[in-house]
Amino acid sequence: MTQTHDSLTDFEAQFADHLELSPEAQDLLFRAARTANAFTDEPVSEEQVRAIYDLVKWAPTSMNNQPLRIVLVRSPEARGRLVEQMSGNNKAKTSTAPLVAVLAADTDFHDELGKVFPHFEGARDLFAGNDEMREGSALLNATLQVAYFILGVRAAGLAAGPMTGFDAAGVDREFFPDGAHRTIAVVNIGRPAEGAWMDRLPRLDYDEVVTAV
Template sequence: MTTLQSIPEAALDQLFRKARTVHAFKPVPITDELIHKLYDLLKWGPTAFNAQPARYVFVRSEEAKAKLKPAVSAGNTAQTLAAGVTVIVAHDSRFYEHLPSLFPAYDAKPFFEKSAEAAQATAFRNSSLQGAYLILAARALGLDAGPQSGFNADLVDKAFFPDGRYRANFLVNLGVADHAGTFERGPRLAFDDVAEIV
């Protein structure tokens, strides 16, 4: 019988049980080295056809934050400006151009070239997955994360992706939490409320 090898309980706590969505950050800088380490970890998460459609803009400088600010909802502005870095998780609408090298098993590129609907659905779904991998990778490296959809995607696209190829999916604030601004943990639905084994 195969024995499953789980990661330690402390790691499970750090990734899931004790991790929180952060709404306030301490003024701790996020280095280039840590950003590269983060990407080098999250990139291993699986995507359909190994397509890796997500694209990331790490908004860290004051100038870049000022560019992002008009697109962020009023309730999210303070935490976004305070975060060590805010990641724009976007997707590449022409991700399939990389498939010949990323997915050499067979030629999947023509399928997406011929179907804008399939390309959009695949890009959005898998960039969402990759954004989730980013959150878990950040937590694994000791960072706190505050993902948000409270922003104007059209304004982000105009400011950061004016050629229209990339499109914003969601934002993730990263840094070191100031838990004075952390809300009480919300409840979670029980297994029987959301799942069944058939």
């Protein structure tokens, strides 16, 4: 049965007391937050991005793998190269956003494992000899980190416009010429402009997703 917005809000409110986050924080991160398609011209500072990363870096990954790599596209020259790789309407959105971040998985992340997993001496060797396992782990954990990054942008009071509509191989060539990175998402970041949101789309209900055994 289709639920109206008001009935869905009332339904969700019944469970608000079971969460530690305040209702305002829940709305900021999840219920009221949406993918932004238009932004004001207010710039996004280096300090804001550092605060976002310094928050989301603590989120969990398997074996504390840290494969996410972020390129902040700030110069007009780099922006132009990125826009050429975007698809359809994503070209216009990417060309006008205050800040654009390219988020990729570093398939050589194991070279840094000694820094983030110092108590496991064989961590690097575990991945070094298995390219398939290493790349799979890089993509899985970097994708988790992309999701955390989007939530971090929201936590900073900004809006995120994550996109996967682009020529991934082209973005890799332009911004990661070493061949060791796989672009996962391009994220526009800024203050949302009027009309930035599309209507909220439905989600599957609890009983459609969760079973107990």
